[in-house]
Amino acid sequence: MVTVIHSITFDKRERLKNAVVITPRGIVHVEWTCAAGDWCWFTSGNGDAKKLAMPAIERIKRCLGTRPAASRGDVRCRHCGRTSEDGSGVCARCHQTYEVG
Ligand SMILES: [Zn+2]
Known part of the structure; x- marks a missing residue:
């Protein structure tokens, strides 16, 4: 079993909002939020799963970006x-x- 990006959700301005990454060690929920003008993301899930999900999260960020569309x-x-x-x-x-x- 490999880590897969299960789903990606965008907000009404088409910015990243949520993602679900399924890893061999469990499901990781990722949530992006705007904190003081910067986009930050938080993960929930167990530590091993988060570690495995990290490359997938980086891939999402690289492909889609987290900058607000001006x-x-x-x-x-x-x-x-x-x-x-x-x-x-x-x-x-x-x-x-x-x-x-
Ligand atoms: Zn109007």
Whole structure:
């Protein structure tokens, strides 16, 4: 049995959010989170499994990156469905309407 990346989940801005890595020593859950502007990741699982999962996690990071996408044209506003210019999931218009005040 080898270590495999079972699943990768992205948040609404298409950044890495969660991953599940299955190793011969158990399942490791990886969670990315934004701490003080930096993307950090945490693992849960037993120590041996984490050690075996590490190359897979490095591979995920290398392939997909953990930098927030500064501007993506394909992010849609969650209120109206128009393009969210800043990639936040809300367009400028709805930001004014729903998010301010
Ligand atoms: Zn909108």
